[in-house]
Amino acid sequence: MSNPERMLPKMCEDRGCHLVYAIKAGSHLYGTTTPESDEDFGGVFIPGKKALLGFHAIDAISGAGSEPDIMIHEIRKFVQLCMKGNPNILDYLFAPDDCVLVVSRSFSPILAVRDKFLSRLIAPRFGGYVRGHLSRMERGVTRHLGDKRKADIEKHGYSTKNGSHLIRLARMGCEAVETGQYNVRRADADELLSIRRGEWDAARIKEEGLRLVARMDAAVLTSPLPEKPPEAAIEDLVMRTLLQEVRMWNE
Numbered sequence: 517m518s519n520p521e522r523m524l525p526k527m528c529e530d531r532g533c534h535l536v537y538a539i540k541a542g543s544h545l546y547g548t549t550t551p552e553s554d555e556d557f558g559g560v561f562i563p564g565k566k567a568l569l570g571f572h573a574i575d576a577i578s579g580a581g582s583e584p585d586i587m588i589h590e591i592r593k594f595v596q597l598c599m600k601g602n603p604n605i606l607d608y609l610f611a612p613d614d615c616v617l618v619v620s621r622s623f624s625p626i627l628a629v630r631d632k633f634l635s636r637l638i639a640p641r642f643g644g645y646v647r648g649h650l651s652r653m654e655r656g657v658t659r660h661l662g663d664k665r666k667a668d669i670e671k672h673g674y675s676t677k678n679g680s681h682l683i684r685l686a687r688m689g690c691e692a693v694e695t696g697q698y699n700v701r702r703a704d705a706d707e708l709l710s711i712r713r714g715e716w717d718a719a720r721i722k723e724e725g726l727r728l729v730a731r732m733d734a735a736v737l738t739s740p741l742p743e744k745p746p747e748a749a750i751e752d753l754v755m756r757t758l759l760q761e762v763r764m765w766n767e
Contacts, residue, residue, distance in 0.1 A: 532564035538618035555584035601641035642689030686728035
């Protein structure tokens with residue numbers, strides 16, 4: 517994509533919506549890019565009048581399966597996923613500055629309180645994602661996979677991409693529950709890349725991943741994070757953001 521700062525807003529405008537936040541996603545967030553890394557983009561939009569008030573709501577605008585991979589979420593859906601501790605969506609909210617492409621004035625107040633979205637709900641969500649990656653890694657299914665992923669599994673006996681994501685998620689979840697800090701840009705990027713190259717065997721990945729999940733689950737009882745995010749306060753903030761958009765319709 518030659519100019520994502522123009523293309524992403526246009527994708528939203530074509531659906532009658534307004535892009536308020538956009539990031540460069542995937543390995544760029546974590547600091548684990550390689551020459552073979554794809555370009556992924558994500559973001560948040562505010563629905564236009566028809567999508568907000570009419571019969572046909574829009575939850576997401578995507579270019580999934582295309583080059584590049586794009587997923588832009590409707591603001592209420594995005595916020596609800598963040599509050600539930602969804603790892604992929606929290607990564608958007610805590611994107612490093614060098615990955616942020618668009619931040620509108622209306623979305624800035626949400627970014628300013630992003631720590632409020634963190635809660636102990638991270639533990640079961642991250643644990644579930646880790647186990648999902650472990651299941652896919654152990655199955656080694658190659659149907660419906662691209663040639664690169666098939667070759668990776670044939671060479672190493674498992675998907676090193678799944679293995680790298682598994683360890684990253686386990687570490688991120690454990691850090692967040694134990695310290696209250698959500699670290700998207702990884703200080704352990706070199707080690708994650710070594711896993712991606714197949715330098716860890718599957719047994720080591722499984723053992724380390726499950727050990728970290730158990731540690732994360734045990735840390736919940738003493739975590740500095742609240743049990744749940746402050747739903748009423750966040751809902752009020754989103755409502756005020758939407759009301760600003762409604763006022764703009766009449767200007």
